[in-house]
Amino acid sequence: xxxxxxxxxxxxxxxxxxxxxxxxxxxxxxxxxxxxxxxxxxxxxxxxxxxxxxxxxxxxxxxxxxxxxxxxxxxxxxxxxxxxxxxxxxxxxxxxxxxxxxxxxxxxxxxxxxxxxxxxxxxxxxxxxxxxxxxxxxxxxxxxxxxxxxxxxxxxxxxxxxxxxxxxxxxxxxxxxxxxxxxxxxxxxxxxxxxxxxxxxxxxxxxxxxxxxxxxxxxxxxxxxxxxxxxxxxxxxxxxxxxxxxxxxxxxxxxxxxxxxxxxxxxxxxxxxxxxxxxxxxxxxxxxxxxxxxxxxxxxxxxxxxxxxxxxxxxxxxxxxxxxxxxxxxxxxxxxxxxxxxxxxxxxxxxxxxxxxxxxxxxxxxxxxxxxxxxxxxxxxxxxxxxxxxxxxxxxxxxxxxxxxxxxxxxxxxxxxxxxxxxxxxxxxxxxxxxxxxxxxxxxxxxxxxxxxxxxxxxxxxxxxxxxxxxxx
Amino acid sequence: xxxxxxxxxxxxxxxxxxxxxxxxxxxxxxxxxxxxxxxxxxxxxxxxxxxxxxxxxxxxxxxxxxxxxxxxxxxxxxxxxxxxxxxxxxxxxxxxxxxxxxxxxxxxxxxxxxxxxxxxxxxxxxxxxxxxxxxxxxxxxxxxxxxxxxxxxxxxxxxxxxxxxxxxxxxxxxxxxxxxxxxxxxxxxxxxxxxxxxxxxxxxxxxxxxxxxxxxxxxxxxxxxxxxxxxxxxxxxxxxxxxxxxxxxxxxxxxxxxxxxxxxxxxxxxxxxxxxxxxxxxxxxxxxxxxxxxxxxxxxxxxxxxxxxxxxxxxxxxxxxxxxxxxxxxxxxxxxxxxxxxxxxxxxxxxxxxxxxxxxxxxxxxxxxxxxxxxxxxxxxxxxxxxxxxxxxxxxxxxxxxxxxxxxxxxxxxxxxxxxxxxxxxxxxxxxxxxxxxxxxxxxxxxxxxxxxxxxxxxxxxxxxxxxxxxxx
Numbered sequence: 042x043x044x045x046x047x048x049x050x051x052x053x054x055x056x057x058x059x060x061x062x063x064x065x066x067x068x069x070x071x072x073x074x075x076x077x078x079x080x081x082x083x084x085x086x087x088x089x090x091x092x093x094x095x096x097x098x099x100x101x102x103x104x105x106x107x108x109x110x111x112x113x114x115x116x117x118x119x120x121x122x123x124x125x126x127x128x129x130x131x132x133x134x135x136x137x138x139x140x141x142x143x144x145x146x147x148x149x150x151x152x153x154x155x156x157x158x159x160x161x162x163x164x165x166x167x168x169x170x171x172x173x174x175x176x177x178x179x180x181x182x183x184x185x186x187x188x189x190x191x192x193x194x195x196x197x198x199x200x201x202x203x204x205x206x207x208x209x210x211x212x213x214x215x216x217x218x219x220x221x222x223x224x225x226x227x228x229x230x231x232x233x234x235x236x237x238x239x240x241x242x243x244x245x246x247x248x249x250x251x252x253x254x255x256x257x258x259x260x261x262x263x264x265x266x267x268x269x270x271x272x273x274x275x276x277x278x279x280x281x282x283x284x285x286x287x288x289x290x291x292x293x294x295x296x297x298x299x300x301x302x303x304x305x306x307x308x309x310x311x312x313x314x315x316x317x318x319x320x321x322x323x324x325x326x327x328x329x330x331x332x333x334x335x336x337x338x339x340x341x342x343x344x345x346x347x348x349x350x351x352x353x354x355x356x357x358x359x360x361x362x363x364x365x366x367x368x369x370x371x372x373x374x375x376x377x378x379x380x381x382x383x384x385x386x387x388x389x390x391x392x393x394x395x396x397x398x399x400x401x402x403x404x405x406x407x408x409x410x411x412x413x414x415x416x417x418x419x420x421x422x423x424x425x426x427x428x429x430x431x432x433x434x435x436x437x438x439x440x441x442x443x444x445x446x447x448x449x450x451x452x453x454x455x456x457x458x459x460x461x462x463x464x465x466x467x468x469x470x471x472x473x474x475x476x477x478x479x480x481x482x483x484x485x486x487x488x489x490x491x492x493x494x495x496x497x498x499x500x501x502x503x504x505x506x507x508x509x510x511x512x513x514x
Numbered sequence: 515x516x517x518x519x520x521x522x523x524x525x526x527x528x529x530x531x532x533x534x535x536x537x538x539x540x541x542x543x544x545x546x547x548x549x550x551x552x553x554x555x556x557x558x559x560x561x562x563x564x565x566x567x568x569x570x571x572x573x574x575x576x577x578x579x580x581x582x583x584x585x586x587x588x589x590x591x592x593x594x595x596x597x598x599x600x601x602x603x604x605x606x607x608x609x610x611x612x613x614x615x616x617x618x619x620x621x622x623x624x625x626x627x628x629x630x631x632x633x634x635x636x637x638x639x640x641x642x643x644x645x646x647x648x649x650x651x652x653x654x655x656x657x658x659x660x661x662x663x664x665x666x667x668x669x670x671x672x673x674x675x676x677x678x679x680x681x682x683x684x685x686x687x688x689x690x691x692x693x694x695x696x697x698x699x700x701x702x703x704x705x706x707x708x709x710x711x712x713x714x715x716x717x718x719x720x721x722x723x724x725x726x727x728x729x730x731x732x733x734x735x736x737x738x739x740x741x742x743x744x745x746x747x748x749x750x751x752x753x754x755x756x757x758x759x760x761x762x763x764x765x766x767x768x769x770x771x772x773x774x775x776x777x778x779x780x781x782x783x784x785x786x787x788x789x790x791x792x793x794x795x796x797x798x799x800x801x802x803x804x805x806x807x808x809x810x811x812x813x814x815x816x817x818x819x820x821x822x823x824x825x826x827x828x829x830x831x832x833x834x835x836x837x838x839x840x841x842x843x844x845x846x847x848x849x850x851x852x853x854x855x856x857x858x859x860x861x862x863x864x865x866x867x868x869x870x871x872x873x874x875x876x877x878x879x880x881x882x883x884x885x886x887x888x889x890x891x892x893x894x895x896x897x898x899x900x901x902x903x904x905x906x907x908x909x910x911x912x913x914x915x916x917x918x919x920x921x922x923x924x925x926x927x928x929x930x931x932x933x934x935x936x937x938x939x940x941x942x943x944x945x946x947x948x949x950x951x952x953x954x955x956x957x958x959x960x961x962x963x964x965x966x967x968x969x970x971x972x973x974x975x976x977x978x979x980x981x982x983x984x985x986x987x
Contacts, residue, residue: 054528066738081521
């Protein structure tokens with residue numbers, strides 16, 4: 042387990058380097074390097090020897106930590122072994138091919154050119170789901186478990202159905218308001234504000250890096266080597282939000298109990314819980330009116346003056362649009378609801394790939410009141426399906442819900458944190474998250490962890506309470 | 515072989531990151547990551563399966579390239595298999611421990627504190643040499659073959675003995691001269707000159723990185739992702755020399771025949787041949803009076819004015835001193851001659867570790883006329899022996915000799931290259947090196963390659979002709 046943990050760090054580092062440091066012409070060799078590394082890791086993670094060790098441990102008396110290590114080792118090993126090597130190879134090749142075809146088809150707005158590759162990925166994902174599905178589990182649920190172990194389709198139907206009911210009226214309400222002024226913040230002021238803000242949150246040179254990449258992401262190369270990236274563009278303040286978002290991912294990994302280091306438990310427990318941590322810092326910290334005072338002060342130090350209230354208005358503006366990645370906090374989950382409906386139907390065999398564009402347009406109109414101008418800006422806007430990822434999208438919306446639920450639970454226990462956000466003294470927030478979420482690593486699955494942290498199952502009400510003021514403006 | 519080649523690139527990248535990008539607190543986890551990666555690579559490089567493949571290929575009809583791939587695969591596999599796993603583990607632990615003890619002992623100038631760790635490394639290296647030694651091969655020769663396959667002690671005695679005869683009179687001559695003025699070049703001018711000079715040699719963003727690290731080194735992550743590092747300190751021009759030195763290493767790896775990519779032949783053939791490439795660019799290009807004109811122009815562009823002749827004088831100043839890494843081109847090989855004599859005696863059992871300091875002092879006086887002020891500045895100045903590396907040092911001096919021999923052979927064929935160096939149009943030099951040295955990768959061992967490239971065996975005369983003018987001043 043220690044070796045696999047080390048190799049996973051190496052893989053993440055090599056991926057980070059590819060996106061942040063690698064000279065462009067290094068790409069073909071890098072693909073080979075990552076391929077060989079992934080193959081070695083896969084071989085060792087699925088080795089028959091692990092099965093022998095697990096058999097030896099059957100019925101052994103173990104302390105609680107070792108019990109969890111063995112439990113997760115068994116789960117991971119059994120899942121990995123259920124997919125035949127030939128299917129795994131076919132999935133990898135279809136994913137690489139699908140991404141390339143997606144890239145070209147999107148550039149040409151040509152869904153027909155993409156459809157065969159997508160159909161192949163759907164078929165292979167169905168086959169994979171079939172291999173993985175346990176007793177009474179659907180293929181889609183088996184795929185979901187890659188990202189969120191144990192999550193049920195029924196649970197997703199319940200919460201996403203409720204969001205599809207509750208959010209559209211709020212969006213209609215928001216449409217009545219006049220939009221916030223777009224800000225024109227120079228890049229150097231954004232850079233200074235990002236650096237200053239992250240510094241206040243504990244991002245220091247000895248164990249962090251902050252770099253620029255085409256798409257913001259976070260890499261953790263061990264708990265004392267955390268690397269967030271951001272990007273800057275003239276005239277918007279996305280960097281302020283995205284750097285807090287990445288900080289949330291990073292803090293989760295850093296605050297896992299050190300006793301779990303180099304075990305299979307040392308890491309975030311699921312995609313949705315991870316996304317909840319990024320969304321907590323993006324939605325509930327960066328978009329908090331109290332924190333806008335701090336952000337405005339940091340922008341001021343970078344040479345750009347703005348009133349905190351005006352900055353806050355810009356950070357929480359609501360405007361339904363066709364594109365998920367630039368959606369505001371209120372409309373964002375509905376982009377996911379649509380993807381969930383469609384990918385479930387694709388995997389269940391109720392939607393043909395050829396019918397996807399029409400279904401997409403219908404859904405966008407129904408959920409968001411948005412007319413889709415093209416497939417490139419419609420069902421081809423995301424790479425996920427072309428890369429063979431089905432069951433990933435729900436975590437984005439679950440993250441929003443869980444973040445709101447955790448934020449309320451924390452304030453119920455500690456009292457309002459406005460003063461912390463105003464001053465940047467966020468240690469109490471960090472500590473609460475460490476205690477209730479981060480330290481557990483993978484020892485608890487998503488819903489169990491949420492239940493322990495908040496005393497309740499998954500709910501949409503805290504999220505609705507969070508977005509209501511955004512609708513009101 | 516392709517997988518091993520990929521993993522070697524990954525290992526080099528992880529090492530590069532550690533020295534150039536990693537936050538300091540990431541070090542303990544990184545040691546684990548590198549350890550796990552090295553173990554995986556070792557396991558796969560020594561796998562019984564490779565032996566089976568090699569057996570299947572016995573007597574197979576292969577083309578020339580495949581024949582070389584199989585020949586080297588057999589050699590590498592057999593050598594790696596000859597060292598028992600327990601000894602390999604002990605070697606690794608003694609190396610790690612020895613480096614740590616060396617660091618402390620050197621800081622305290624306390625040879626007694628270092629001696630036991632050194633003695634353990636000597637004993638283990640002897641044991642390893644015993645395992646590796648082939649028919650009629652000494653233990654030391656077996657260790658030498660880690661770095662320079664097939665090199666013989668007798669050959670080293672011949673050339674190093676000749677250097678010990680020929681260089682001291684030249685050094686005595688150089689001592690008559692007044693030393694060159696030390697330069698005071700601001701760091702930003704050095705940076706501009708290094709960047710500008712490397713750009714003229716073909717170092718462009720799409721496939722190179724140039725970074726700063728504590729000790730200059732080069733990493734090749736595939737032939738189109740080359741990373742050199744340098745360091746800057748106020749008041750000397752070491753960066754100009756060391757960046758050309760690293761460029762030489764880099765160019766060797768980049769110009770290996772692309773047909774060898776992802777085979778076991780894709781790389782420099784030996785440490786001495788690699789060092790010859792770095793020394794060629796350091797000694798014969800950077801220290802060439804014609805190239806001083808280019809360097810002076812680049813410094814001028816960086817805001818620092820100096821006459822080319824004065825710059826050249828500073829780059830070729832001779833001053834015998836106790837420290838190898840800062841030695842000038844004339845005295846440098848004698849530092850190596852001393853280390854060769856002593857490590858050979860240690861491995862042959864003719865010198866006890868306890869007697870090393872005295873033997874060092876005697877040798878420094880005999881070869882260089884230098885009084886050794888302390889063991890820290892004497893036999894503890896280098897990490898190599900404490901890390902268990904015996905047989906590595908000779909390559910540093912052989913590199914100087916081979917560089918001079920290649921440089922003469924190239925000019926004999928192409929005519930003087932002064933005009934190339936004056937203008938930075940070095941394509942003819944790059945092409946000659948590619949054709950005669952680089953493209954072969956590991957297909958030819960050092961002496962065979964040298965013989966093909968120059969028509970002669972290893973000689974010291976070209977080097978003597980190179981240093982004679984430095985002695986005259």
